[in-house]
Amino acid sequence: xxxxxxxxxxxxxxxxxxxxxxxxxxxxxxxxxxxxxxxxxxxxxxxxxxxxxxxxxxxxxxxxxxxxxxxxxxxxxxxxxxxxxxxxxxxxxxxxxxxxxxxxxx
Numbered sequence: 001x002x003x004x005x006x007x008x009x010x011x012x013x014x015x016x017x018x019x020x021x022x023x024x025x026x027x028x029x030x031x032x033x034x035x036x037x038x039x040x041x042x043x044x045x046x047x048x049x050x051x052x053x054x055x056x057x058x059x060x061x062x063x064x065x066x067x068x069x070x071x072x073x074x075x076x077x078x079x080x081x082x083x084x085x086x087x088x089x090x091x092x093x094x095x096x097x098x099x100x101x102x103x104x105x106x
Contacts, residue, residue: 002088006080013038015077019084025049027085031077038077040069045081050089053082 006015013035020028027050031042044065057063066078079097086092 002084002094004080004084006077008035008076011035011072015080017077017080017084019081019088021088022047025051027088029081029085031081033077037069037071038075041065041071041077041081044069048085050085050091053086053091 001018001020003016003018006017008015013033015031015033015035015038018030018032020030022028027048029042029045029048031038031045033039033042045062048061052060052062055061060082062078062081066075071077076099083092083097087094
């Protein structure tokens with residue numbers, strides 16, 4: 001199992017994403033969040049094909065589901081799901097990602 005924690009920023013809804021390999025091609029996704037929209041995303045993304053990580057945004061069932069759940073366009077949870085799928089299926093190595101704001105003038 002691959003588990004990631006997402007601190008999405010100002011909303012404060014820290015979220016966990018768990019991805020478990022079911023078969024060579026399929027993974028199970030579990031999202032735990034106090035955010036209603038993110039929780040709804042977890043209900044839609046139960047079983048996903050690992051090759052979804054290579055789809056364009058408009059063709060990705062993860063981004064389509066995120067849109068249907070009304071996640072904010074800058075919500076980092078969909079990318080966290082994709083990164084966890086990559087790691088769980090051996091398509092990438094685990095490595096933290098981040099966005100850091102720098103004070104003005106630096």
